[in-house]
Amino acid sequence: xxxxxxxxxxxxxxxxxxxxxxxxxxxxxxxxxxxxxxxxxxxxxxxxxxxxxxxxxxxxxxxxxxxxxxxxxxxxxxxxxxxxxxxxxxxxxxxxxxxxxxxxxxxxxxxxxxxxxxxxxxxxxxxxxxxxxxxxxxxxxxxxxxxxxxxxxxxxxxxxxxxxxxxxxxxxxxxxxxxxxxxxxxxxxxxxxxxxxxxxxxxxxxxxxxxxxxxxxxxxxxxxxxxxxxxxxxxxxxxxxxxxxxxxxxxxxxxxxxxxxxxxxxxxxxxxxxxxxxxxxxxxxxxxxxxxxxxxxxxxxxxxxxxxxxxxxxxxxxxxxxxxxxxxxxxxxxxxxxxxxxxxxxxxxxxxxxxxxxxxxxxxxxxxxxxxxxxxxxxxxxxxxxxxxxxxxxxxxxxxxxx
Amino acid sequence: xxxxxxxxxxxxxxxxxxxxxxxxxxxxxxxxxxxxxxxxxxxxxxxxxxxxxxxxxxxxxxxxxxxxxxxxxxxxxxxxxxxxxxxxxxxxxxxxxxxxxxxxxxxxxxxxxxxxxxxxxxxxxxxxxxxxxxxxxxxxxxxxxxxxxxxxxxxxxxxxxxxxxxxxxxxxxxxxxxxxxxxxxxxxxxxxxxxxxxxxxxxxxxxxxxxxxxxxxxxxxxxxxxxxxxxxxxxxxxxxxxxxxxxxxxxxxxxxxxxxxxxxxxxxxxxxxxxxxxxxxxxxxxxxxxxxxxxxxxxxxxxxxxxxxxxxxxxxxxxxxxxxxxxxxxxxxxxxxxxxxxxxxxxxxxxxxxxxxxxxxxxxxxxxx
Numbered sequence: 209x210x211x212x213x214x215x216x217x218x219x220x221x222x223x224x225x226x227x228x229x230x231x232x233x234x235x236x237x238x239x240x241x242x243x244x245x246x247x248x249x250x251x252x253x254x255x256x257x258x259x260x261x262x263x264x265x266x267x268x269x270x271x272x273x274x275x276x277x278x279x280x281x282x283x284x285x286x287x288x289x290x291x292x293x294x295x296x297x298x299x300x301x302x303x304x305x306x307x308x309x310x311x312x313x314x315x316x317x318x319x320x321x322x323x324x325x326x327x328x329x330x331x332x333x334x335x336x337x338x339x340x341x342x343x344x345x346x347x348x349x350x351x352x353x354x355x356x357x358x359x360x361x362x363x364x365x366x367x368x369x370x371x372x373x374x375x376x377x378x379x380x381x382x383x384x385x386x387x388x389x390x391x392x393x394x395x396x397x398x399x400x401x402x403x404x405x406x407x408x409x410x411x412x413x414x415x416x417x418x419x420x421x422x423x424x425x426x427x428x429x430x431x432x433x434x435x436x437x438x439x440x441x442x443x444x445x446x447x448x449x450x451x452x453x454x455x456x457x458x459x460x461x462x463x464x465x466x467x468x469x470x471x472x473x474x475x476x477x478x479x480x481x482x483x484x485x486x487x488x489x490x491x492x493x494x495x496x497x498x499x500x501x502x503x504x505x506x507x508x509x510x511x512x513x514x515x516x517x518x519x520x521x522x523x524x525x526x527x528x529x530x531x532x533x534x535x536x537x538x539x540x541x542x543x544x545x546x547x548x549x550x551x552x553x554x555x556x557x558x559x560x561x562x563x564x565x566x567x568x569x570x571x572x573x574x575x576x577x578x579x580x581x582x583x584x585x586x587x588x589x590x591x592x593x594x595x596x597x598x599x600x601x602x603x604x605x606x607x608x609x610x611x
Numbered sequence: 612x613x614x615x616x617x618x619x620x621x622x623x624x625x626x627x628x629x630x631x632x633x634x635x636x637x638x639x640x641x642x643x644x645x646x647x648x649x650x651x652x653x654x655x656x657x658x659x660x661x662x663x664x665x666x667x668x669x670x671x672x673x674x675x676x677x678x679x680x681x682x683x684x685x686x687x688x689x690x691x692x693x694x695x696x697x698x699x700x701x702x703x704x705x706x707x708x709x710x711x712x713x714x715x716x717x718x719x720x721x722x723x724x725x726x727x728x729x730x731x732x733x734x735x736x737x738x739x740x741x742x743x744x745x746x747x748x749x750x751x752x753x754x755x756x757x758x759x760x761x762x763x764x765x766x767x768x769x770x771x772x773x774x775x776x777x778x779x780x781x782x783x784x785x786x787x788x789x790x791x792x793x794x795x796x797x798x799x800x801x802x803x804x805x806x807x808x809x810x811x812x813x814x815x816x817x818x819x820x821x822x823x824x825x826x827x828x829x830x831x832x833x834x835x836x837x838x839x840x841x842x843x844x845x846x847x848x849x850x851x852x853x854x855x856x857x858x859x860x861x862x863x864x865x866x867x868x869x870x871x872x873x874x875x876x877x878x879x880x881x882x883x884x885x886x887x888x889x890x891x892x893x894x895x896x897x898x899x900x901x902x903x904x905x906x907x908x909x910x911x912x913x914x915x916x917x918x919x920x921x922x923x924x925x926x927x928x929x930x931x932x933x934x935x936x937x938x939x940x941x942x943x944x945x946x947x948x949x950x951x952x953x954x955x956x957x958x959x960x961x962x963x964x965x966x967x968x969x970x971x972x973x974x975x976x977x978x979x980x
Binding site: 601605606607608609610611 | 646647648669670672673674676677
């Protein structure tokens with residue numbers, strides 16, 4: 209605004225100066241040439257400088273120094289202007305693009321300072337307007353080391369204990385917040401998304417994170433949820449909000465990710481007795497019974513019971529069995545001793561009750577057992593041997609009489 | 612126990628010996644199977660040996676074991692020629708006697724032979740001599756089968772000369788079996804011969820059993836030898852088995868001596884020299900008094916009669932063995948044989964003369980080509 213107002217004046221002034229110069233040139237050509245140039249020194253000019261904090265610009269007796277960037281967002285920078293001799297020593301908060309006059313401003317032999325741009329917390333562009341007569345401004349870089357940045361930077365991570373789980377599984381969710389910046393993070397608030405319908409929160413929610421984290425410090429919170437519904441779930445990002453020491457509010461979010469909830473794990477016991485067992489009458493045999501867990505959850509409190517149908521004629525011991533647990537994929541084998549007392553076909557019914565993780569379950573299976581009729585081994589020899597003996601005897605007798 | 616040797620010489624002797632072995636199996640059709648599961652059941656220790664020069668005759672035997680068949684190698688028989696037969700015997704004497712010797716010692720030997728054939732009629736007299744020479748104490752009895760009269764002149768001639776030689780050897784006697792007499796059984800020739808063979812076999816075994824049994828009244832080998840030494844030392848056997856309707860001992864004895872039940876035609880009352888009556892039956896049928904009376908009655912005509920009584924369950928059976936003092940039938944055979952030989956001789960002379968006359972036609976001629 210000042211420039212726009214100044215420029216037409218300066219243009220007119222330039223026009224006047226050109227006219228005056230032309231008039232004086234004629235006069236000079238006619239008389240002598242020994243006049244000073246004080247009129248040029250009254251012209252107002254400006255110059256832009258990019259300054260880091262601590263850098264200064266010397267202009268004549270004036271010294272302009274960038275003290276700090278108070279707020280990048282609000283466009284506030286602190287600039288100190290002083291004058292040799294101590295007649296001026298003033299520190300002001302300059303608003304971006306607002307001209308500030310020191311010592312009466314450039315129009316009154318002073319200087320006008322404008323913050324034309326704020327690059328970051330450490331640097332800004334400053335325009336200095338002055339009369340040429342003050343000399344040429346020179347920039348002096350600060351010899352002080354750059355002050356440590358007071359810039360907190362929080363990273364947030366949300367993770368599940370496992371990416372795949374089954375309905376009913378309890379899973380830990382871990383929230384980790386770490387200050388990776390250089391400044392202290394204040395007023396930290398972890399904003400986790402509200403509970404997803406696929407989970408029921410058991411304990412630890414909402415996660416509690418320290419309100420303040422020094423640089424390099426981290427904090428984490430754990431809460432436990434139960435998966436209640438199967439499906440593929442997109443876990444949304446969670447956000448952490450904090451402020452730095454200058455009350456600048458910042459935030460960061462975790463990355464969203466997917467998890468898979470499988471249907472509920474169940475134990476599935478399969479009873480596999482030997483398909484067909486034959487026992488000789490009054491003989492004994494072992495019936496191998498196999499109980500295998502083909503499910504995805506452990507079966508517990510397993511009670512196996514067996515009954516023989518018909519109950520007479522086949523004596524079975526060891527059919528009943530108590531097993532505390534069968535893990536998924538595992539198998540338990542045990543033998544039952546069978547003793548055949550009467551020939552016939554028998555059925556052994558096996559009933560196994562267990563807790564399959566989803567209540568009590570009963571499984572049944574059956575095995576066929578045949579008690580054989582008494583076998584008279586080599587009975588055929590009773591016929592064959594006499595026949596052979598008779599044939600041998602007859603042949604021998606035939607040879608006796610064969611001439 | 613009596614040690615008995617039974618030799619069947621020649622075809623006829625072989626067949627009768629086979630019939631003896633068949634009877635040892637029980638006889639009849641059952642014997643055909645019994646030989647496969649039974650051993651021959653002889654009353655004593657009986658060894659049998661069939662001797663023949665014709666191997667085919669030996670092969671026909673059914674109840675004689677192979678080891679009891681001795682083939683005397685002489686082509687295929689001797690062709691009813693007794694001279695050839697005698698030579699064959701002498702050539703194979705050691706073989707034959709060695710085979711007999713293998714069977715041990717014997718108390719009595721029955722040599723069964725046909726008098727008309729070649730091998731039997733020629734071997735038997737020589738064989739008996741050898742037996743007597745080798746076994747000093749042995750009793751040798753010949754069972755000689757006479758031919759049917761119409762069988763031919765050679766057979767009659769053989770029978771005549773064989774019988775004469777058998778009479779000359781040092782044997783205990785001859786029991787004659789007359790095929791001519793036995794033909795009365797009728798039927799075909801084969802079955803008639805089979806019946807004769809079975810009959811002879813049965814009577815021989817009965818005799819052996821009697822000689823080796825514990826009797827109520829004893830007849831032993833000595834008695835038998837005495838009987839066979841009586842008369843012409845030629846005898847025969849009669850046999851009768853009472854039927855269930857008539858178990859009379861007296862009738863049985865009389866029937867056993869009737870010509871119909873004899874093996875050779877003879878009249879006991881007229882011809883018998885010595886006799887032996889062996890009676891077998893159940894005790895209730897054996898009336899000793901009646902037996903004695905009947906034997907006494909027989910003794911009046913036959914000279915001396917030995918009696919033997921064997922108590923054994925079953926029907927009454929009577930075997931009578933007797934020797935004859937005269938044998939008119941033999942004279943008939945010899946006369947017939949002589950006629951036959953004379954006829955043969957005349958025929959041969961006539962034929963020779965005719966042949967000589969025929970040759971006379973070309974006597975002075977030469978063959979011209």
